[in-house]
Amino acid sequence: MKLWLAKQRYLIDFTLLALARRKTRNLGLLLVYTVLVFMLASVTLYSHALRQEAARVLAASPEVIVQRMVAGRHDLIPPGYLERIGRIRGVQMREARLWGYYYDAVTKANYTFMVPAENAPAAGEIVVGPALERSRGLAKNNGISFRSYSGKLHTFVIADVLPQASELVSADLVLMSEESFRAFFDYPAGHYTDIALSVANPLEVRNVALKLAAALPDARPILRDEVLRTYASIFDWREGIVLALLSAAILAFGILAWDKASGLSAEEKREIGILKAIGWETGDVIKMKFWEGLLVSLTAFLLGFVAAYVHVFHFAASLFEPVLKGWAVLYPRFQLTPQIDGLQVATLFFFTVVPYAAAVLVPIWKAAITDPDSVMRG
Amino acid sequence: MSRPADRALIFLALAGIAFAGCFVDAARLHATAAGDANGMAALVAQLRLTDLALFTEARYTRHPSQADLHSAFQDHPLAQEHFPTGSLISPPAGLLQATSGVGAGDTAMGEAK
Numbered sequence: 001m002k003l004w005l006a007k008q009r010y011l012i013d014f015t016l017l018a019l020a021r022r023k024t025r026n027l028g029l030l031l032v033y034t035v036l037v038f039m040l041a042s043v044t045l046y047s048h049a050l051r052q053e054a055a056r057v058l059a060a061s062p063e064v065i066v067q068r069m070v071a072g073r074h075d076l077i078p079p080g081y082l083e084r085i086g087r088i089r090g091v092q093m094r095e096a097r098l099w100g101y102y103y104d105a106v107t108k109a110n111y112t113f114m115v116p117a118e119n120a121p122a123a124g125e126i127v128v129g130p131a132l133e134r135s136r137g138l139a140k141n142n143g144i145s146f147r148s149y150s151g152k153l154h155t156f157v158i159a160d161v162l163p164q165a166s167e168l169v170s171a172d173l174v175l176m177s178e179e180s181f182r183a184f185f186d187y188p189a190g191h192y193t194d195i196a197l198s199v200a201n202p203l204e205v206r207n208v209a210l211k212l213a214a215a216l217p218d219a220r221p222i223l224r225d226e227v228l229r230t231y232a233s234i235f236d237w238r239e240g241i242v243l244a245l246l247s248a249a250i251l252a253f254g255i256l257a258w259d260k261a262s263g264l265s266a267e268e269k270r271e272i273g274i275l276k277a278i279g280w281e282t283g284d285v286i287k288m289k290f291w292e293g294l295l296v297s298l299t300a301f302l303l304g305f306v307a308a309y310v311h312v313f314h315f316a317a318s319l320f321e322p323v324l325k326g327w328a329v330l331y332p333r334f335q336l337t338p339q340i341d342g343l344q345v346a347t348l349f350f351f352t353v354v355p356y357a358a359a360v361l362v363p364i365w366k367a368a369i370t371d372p373d374s375v376m377r378g
Numbered sequence: 379m380s381r382p383a384d385r386a387l388i389f390l391a392l393a394g395i396a397f398a399g400c401f402v403d404a405a406r407l408h409a410t411a412a413g414d415a416n417g418m419a420a421l422v423a424q425l426r427l428t429d430l431a432l433f434t435e436a437r438y439t440r441h442p443s444q445a446d447l448h449s450a451f452q453d454h455p456l457a458q459e460h461f462p463t464g465s466l467i468s469p470p471a472g473l474l475q476a477t478s479g480v481g482a483g484d485t486a487m488g489e490a491k
Contacts, residue, residue: 012383060423165414171431227443302393337411338404
């Protein structure tokens with residue numbers, strides 16, 4: 001065992017010195033390789049963390065949202081509609097929601113005005129989201145005026161600001177009382193935006209949706225599962241787009257690695273010939289090249305992954321943020337909670353380290369099994 | 379003076395420790411952020427929220443899971459989608475999986491686009 005270890009150390013010594021002879025070329029390759037792993041790891045780490053964050057946060061959203069459709073468009077829930085839903089078995093709680101959008105010409109951004117079911121602010125007061133607080137330079141007890149769609153100016157007092165930690169879901173929210181909401185939007189009495197349902201048995205949710213669709217043909221039930229799938233598909237798609245853009249870089253690296261792997265330079269061939277002539281066995285030459293492939297690819301993988309981790313979770317993925325997150329005038333500031341998927345890391349390792357190590361070995365094996373004399377003569 | 383093999387192996391071991399450190403740091407940050415995540419989940423439950431406030435430029439991007447069927451093409455039937463988020467949202471499931479039809483359970487986002 002000791003002998004074997006000593007032999008490997010000598011092989012690594014020799015490999016490193018051989019690599020050092022072509023320092024610029026090999027360092028360039030290592031750098032490109034590391035950057036490639038860094039980019040791929042950044043995208044997968046970021047997308048996975050964002051997908052998990054969305055799933056975790058939205059797991060608490062209502063089980064079913066019922067919208068009413070008129071001519072294919074979302075319409076208000078008229079009086080009496082809520083009562084008709086109550087007769088469907090399995091529905092534990094039904095609650096009409098009041099919310100809408102307001103375009104603020106000052107910040108050129110859309111806000112979501114909403115009436116909370118519990119602890120609504122007093123009439124004339126609002127609770128605002130942190131991004132809105134930032135963009136309008138607001139503070140608690142400040143006054144703010146919005147011109148409603150009817151042209152009237154409404155002034156509100158900021159009763160509170162939602163916690164910054166919840167910005168991912170509350171950046172643009174403006175919470176107000178039902179009275180203020182109806183007055184601001186001239187919302188017809190007894191009408192609501194949509195209905196949130198809570199279903200006692202999670203296995204019953206789909207049945208409730210089917211019963212709803214049968215009882216209220218103009219209703220469009222949106223299940224929590226669909227909301228979660230929507231977000232999973234958004235981030236999957238974005239990850240795919242970024243990877244598609246990166247595919248040019250991956251391809252370029254592929255060509256570089258292939259070029260290095262498939263055609264040995266005359267110098268390298270001569271080197272192998274000399275090694276064999278002075279008594280190296282074919283196995284030793286292959287082992288030496290195996291160490292070369294492993295040292296380069298493992299170093300690139302470890303450095304690339306660690307750099308990607310620091311980039312994503314300590315520098316907010318600043319390089320890929322605009323494409324992966326999207327953008328908006330009111331953009332939430334949030335720090336992603338790291339979620340590393342072991343399988344994802346293993347896949348990344350397999351697709352970055354193994355092909356390179358294998359690509360280095362094949363031509364060496366071909367050169368190493370040929371006669372040293374003919375190899376040296378080229 | 380140490381041998382190149384020793385230096386390389388020490389460097390790789392350090393890189394391996396940094397790699398393992400990522401997992402330790404992830405667990406640490408995860409534990410620290412648990413309170414924030416619970417607060418966010420509580421706010422989602424309290425306000426009956428359905429969407430992340432990531433894309434606020436249009437109503438169908440602010441609440442993609444709640445968007446109505448034609449809002450992305452609201453100007454006229456052949457109108458091109460013009461918000462940047464729209465171009466980065468995936469096409470409907472039915473288009474991606476040509477063999478399986480779009481059923482009642484398909485996502486609102488799929489229908490919205």
